[in-house]
Amino acid sequence: MAGATHTDVNTATKGPNNAVTQNYKGPLITVTMLFFMWGFITCLNDILIPKLQQVFTLDLFQAMLIQTAFFGAYFIISLLYFLLSISKGDPIRKIGYKNGIIIGLVVAALGCVLFYPAASLHSYGFFLGALFVLASGITVLQIAANPYVAILGPPEGAASRLNMTQALNSLGTTVAPIIGGYLIFGAVSATDTGADSVKMPYLGLAAALLAIAFLIKIANLPSIQSEDEIKPDAGALRYRHLVLGIICIFAYVGGEVAIGSALINFFRLPEIAGLEEAEAGHFLAFYWGGAMVGRFFGAVALSGMTNANRKYMIIAGIAAVVFVLLYFAYGMNEALIGLGLIALNFAVLMLGRFIPSRTLGVFAATVVVLLLITSFATGAVAMWSAIAIGLFNSIMFPTIFTLAIKGLGVHTSQGSSLLVMAIVGGAIIPPLQGYVADVTGNLQLSFLVPLVCYLYIMYYGFAGSKVRDEAV
Structure with missing residues (x-):
């Protein structure tokens, strides 16, 4: 061939x-x-x-x-x-x-x-x-x-x-x-x-x-x-932005899975929503569904499409479809809240100026704010802040991945294997959050564990993802 x-x-x-x-x-x-x-x-x-x-x-x-x-x-x-x-x-x-x-x-x-x-x-x-x-x-x-x-x-x-x-x-x-x-x-x-x-x-x-x-x-x-x-070496590790990207994938997958794993118990807290397990599971779908919707937005926003008005029209069309689906699945109240979160997501996309690294940074910064609200607020504000994180998680994995393998040349698939290996973060960060919740007796405060992960992702978006010529 x-x-x-x-x-x-x-x-x-x-x-x-x-x-x-x-x-x-x-x-x-x-x-x-x-x-x-x-x-x-x-x-x-x-x-x-x-x-x-x-x-x-x-x-x-x-x-x-x-x-x-x-x-x-x-x-x-x-x-x-x-x-x-x-x-x-x-x-x-x-x-x-x-x-x-x-x-x-x-x-x-x-x-x-x-x-x-x-x-x-x-x-x-x-x-x-x-x-x-x-x-x-x-x-x-x-x-x-x-x-x-x-x-x-x-x-x-x-x-x-x-x-x-x-x-x-x-x-x-x-x-x-x-x-x-x-x-x-x-x-x-x-x-x-x-x-x-x-x-x-x-x-x-x-x-x-x-x-x-x-x-x-x-x-x-x-x-x-x-x-x-193609030389038998560890050439991919010479690239600083890849090494930092491996840590970033570890932090992202760990943070995303930790939050998702804790949400049902979080929604059941009397000071948050006091939901039964089955009802809490329905709201968990907002978190994971938000990641899917946000990725469609990200695909449009970060595309090479030069007509900005066309981008906005496509995003508005996706938002309208999501609103209708939420209305029939949950009702008007949840549909309006979902539409509001989508509007917030779009506003942050605009702040990112549709530049992948900058967008990653502002999305991570937004999640940091949402996690602070989740950790210290109560009631519906804390609940919906946690749910909104899914929308902003959306573009992170694919964006981190593409930033990390940029410019690797013949070492691209070697770098890819290292990034896939870092998915093990999903097996390490969630138990760590659970340990903090057990030791402190406070599930809300345990959300500060994934917050540290998103602080690192914010750094990677704004600075760590820059490609440099020098070796690590």
């Missing part, structure tokens, strides 16, 4: 915007399916936990090993990839991003297929192994697909493209609990406590992943490879 040099790719993507759209619109739509699928699969873990807890009579700690097996793969596989690139040279730069994506899909499909014998053998350990294989494939996908989307078009539009694909990832996490809950719990009778109900859903996922791999294989995707010499 003939590959273009890195220079050739950049040159090809610096043409007029209409030319770029004509060349890359189809490939971007194809690759976007990947982001939806791995969002869908990741969120299915929330359905698997109660199901396998029921099947194997597990305590909560044992059931949570599902997340350990899944997210542990992110860290272990990314670390192994980095070590391999040091000793042998960057694998994905050698085989090409397209082939890397196909390999990731096939490995993920194998993990899904392994659910069948795990259920037949009634082995919880087998399930954990299958999850590890599945997550290993998704890790390879992340390492290959994120930089591929960033490269697949003009550099100035990289943050916009990754925001759009991450928005589809959020859509996957939104629909997975509904569809997965029906397939895994609703597909069998209430008296069936066996694991057989997971067989067909995961075989279906395996078929879907293999079908996407086939589409990727036959699709006319640009085969971006490097003809430059």
Whole structure:
């Protein structure tokens, strides 16, 4: 498979915007399916936990090993990839991003297929192994697909493209609990406590992943490879903005997951809202749904679209659709509050002047303010301040990612593996916040833990993301 040099790719993507759209619109739509699928699969873990807890009579700690097996793969596989690139040279730069994506899909499909014998053998350990294989494939996908989307078009539009694909990832996490809950719990009778109900859903996922791999294989995707010499070294770590970006991804994922994990208990506090668990769960959807809506806004705002009025019209159209959906799902009061938060989000976007690094900085600063209100206010003000954080989390992961891999050249996928490895922050910061809440006896004050994370993100947006020539 003939590959273009890195220079050739950049040159090809610096043409007029209409030319770029004509060349890359189809490939971007194809690759976007990947982001939806791995969002869908990741969120299915929330359905698997109660199901396998029921099947194997597990305590909560044992059931949570599902997340350990899944997210542990992110860290272990990314670390192994980095070590391999040091000793042998960057694998994905050698085989090409397209082939890397196909390999990731096939490995993920194998993990899904392994659910069948795990259920037949009634082995919880087998399930954990299958999850590890599945997550290993998704890790390879992340390492290959994120930089591929960033490269697949003009550099100035990289943050916009990754925001759009991450928005589809959020859509996957939104629909997975509904569809997965029906397939895994609703597909069998209430008296069936066996694991057989997971067989067909995961075989279906395996078929879907293999079908996407086939589409990727036959699709006319640009085969971006490097003809430059790929040396076996840790060259990516020479870039200061990447090293700081790795810490930033760790802080972002840790902060986002910690806040989301604490919100139901936070909403149940008498001084906040005093909600029952089920009702609190409905409002948690605002937090995660806000991230999806904000990513659509970010994709438009950070795009290379030169017509500002057109940007505003598209954003207004998205806001109108969200208002209607909130009205029918929750009622006029919540719809109006949602519209107000969207207006605040747009105002902060304007402060960022649609510049990725500046926008990241002002979004993080806004979250710091919202967390201070969450930590020290009471009632509806504290509740809605916490919910609003989701909207401002929205653009952070894709924007941090594109800022961190900017200018890495042949070390792009090596840098990507390090950034994916930093997702382990989601396994470290939440327990730390829980520890602070237990020690102080004050859940509200524990939100100061993720606040520290967002102070660092603010620094990275305003200063740390600047590309410098000198080594670290």
